Amino acid sequence: MSLEPGMLQAIAAVTGGDGVLTGDAAVPFYKDWRGRYQGDALAVVFPANTQQVSEVVQLCAKHRVAIVPQGGNTSLCGGSVPLTDGSQQIVLNLSRMNRIRNVDAVNYTMTVEAGCKLQSLYAAPEQADRLFPLGLTAIAPHCEIGGNLSTNAGGINVLRYGTARNLVLGLEVVLPDGRIWDGLRSLRKDNTGYDLKQLFIGAEGTLGIITAAVVKLFPLPKSVATACIAVRDPAAAVALLAHLRATCGDMINAFELISRSCLELVFRHINDTHEPFATQHEWLIITQLANVLPAPLETVLRDALLTFGAGVIEFDISADKERAERWWKLRKNIAEAQKAEGISIKHDVSVPVSRADEFIEQAGAALRNQYPGIRIVAFGHLGDGNIHYNISLLDAAHNATFIELHEHEVNRIVYEVVRKLDGSISAEHGVGQLKREEITHYRSGLELELMRTIKRSIDPLNLMNPGKVI
Known part of the structure; x- marks a missing residue:
């Protein structure tokens, strides 16, 4: 892959010599955070301000060179890395624009x-x-x-x-x-x-x-109370969320669901992490409320114990930031623990909050029927119906082969449950390369036509991150 003569020099004249990387120095920017996608490009360009971005884009438009915008390159769907199709493209990394x-x-x-x-x-x-x-x-x-x-x-x-x-x-x-x-x-x-x-x-x-x-x-909240709650199953978690919202209203910031499989990976790969309770539980909730003291929250949760019977098993509440952070460490490091364990088939789906437990139950039953013994890592933002739902084998050494042979069928099983429950196959991670073909099955023909019409109207040369989304 080579630039048209003089173009690289013209870009360097805009950004300065330190604003352009080529060769081996550029390679790390062609690979995504989780190691799933790696492409190739002519160069990585680092503009320092909006005017430099404009001038670089004008040069690319003149020479018909595509542009892959990139920030921290943490995309989980291959949206911020170049393609492997041999097309002329640069990576435009905006990290220097940080004011x-x-x-x-x-x-x-x-x-x-x-x-x-x-x-x-x-x-x-x-x-x-x-x-x-x-x-x-x-x-x-x-x-x-x-x-x-x-x-x-x-x-x-x-x-x-x-x-x-x-x-x-x-x-x-x-x-x-x-x-x-x-x-x-x-x-x-x-x-x-x-x-x-x-x-x-x-x-x-x-x-x-x-x-x-x-x-x-x-x-800025004047006070924050955090609770770690053991629940019987996702259905009990959904019921608890409804109870908290009815009693606490908009004070609830977060309501996160964590499965036992997540905890096992975190304990294995993340230092200084521990069981939050003396007894191991299959499902945990971490919830955070703003402008509320622990005592009123404890009253609400004790009421929940009476209301839901065995659904809410036990809980702990704290206004201490360090103690709360120990609980949050279990949630925040799930992705890192999975990365350390090895690659998996990732899903970032959303369903109506009231049906989140149905999704977890139905998708799990269908997958285990097809692939006995698989590991399902389910966690995420139960408060808004967004479940991160990742599939792998217990023996990470065989994951690459499993994914190569079965990823399409695993996706089909999961996404059909999502469709049945009126959900979305992409909640917050984007579409990128990973789901570009999948969305054609789960968005209507009219929606796709409208999106393509907008794309052609604004980007008629298809130079803006081609091969992503649509």
Whole structure:
């Protein structure tokens, strides 16, 4: 793969010599976080500001070179790495664009550049007694806000604050021809035509490159109570969630489900992790409530013990941050533990919250009937119906062969249960390469036609992250 003569020099003239990587130095950027996808590209380009992004995109458009936007490269669906089809493409990595441009505490907004690591966006608003609530787990130290917006990330706080789509007021986007759309508005109400920013949120860089965003802030909670709860099964967890929402309302930030198979992997691969109770349980819930003290929450949970009988087995509550973090460590390190164990067939699905237990029961029964002895790692954001549902063999040494032979059938089984329950095959990780063909079976012909029409209209040369989503 080689660039047209002079183009690489022209790009370097825009970004500076240290803004372009080629050869062996670029290879790590061609492989995704979990090691599932690896492609090839002409170069990795690191623009330092929006104007440089614009000029690089103009050069690529002139020479018909495709662009793969990349942030922290933590995509689990192959959306942020180049293809292997031999096409001319560059990786445009936005990590150098990492400034927080403004925190407006009175307007409850923050303007940030796309390369800001998500983990870095908490401290600045906290100094102004404000909260940025987008809370991911394992990849939070690595992922960047541009990628979070491009995949419409969810995380543990969706129950109260919504997905990334709900947290954005304005965007700055470089379009496929290099023009810059300045939509960095900080208005709660703006009804002047189409809401263009929503086209780019969740589009995975296929329509343009998000370079900056205005995001919403919220009051910083005055107190937080966290509970670790052992439940009999997912049905009891769903009932408990309904009970908590009825009694505690919008104070609930998170309601996370963890299966025994997750805990076993975490205990095996993550240091300083321990059983939260003296007795081992098959299912745990970690829930967090803001602006509530432990005593009222304990009253609610004790009431739940009486209401649900054996459904809620035991619980522990704490307002101590360190103690709560020990519980959260079990949840936040599931993906890392799975990565250490080996590759698996990953599913990021959503169903109506009231049917989440049905999904876990029905998908598990169908899979175990077809593949006795498999390991099902089920966990995730029960509060919004988003279940991470990953399949592998108990002996990790045979996983590669199992996936090669059976991934299509495993997907079919899981996705048919999702379809039956009126769910979605992609909740928060995006489509990328992984589900590009799958969505053609689970979205209507009209929906696909509309998406392709939008893509052709905005990106007629198909230079923006080709081979992803549609």
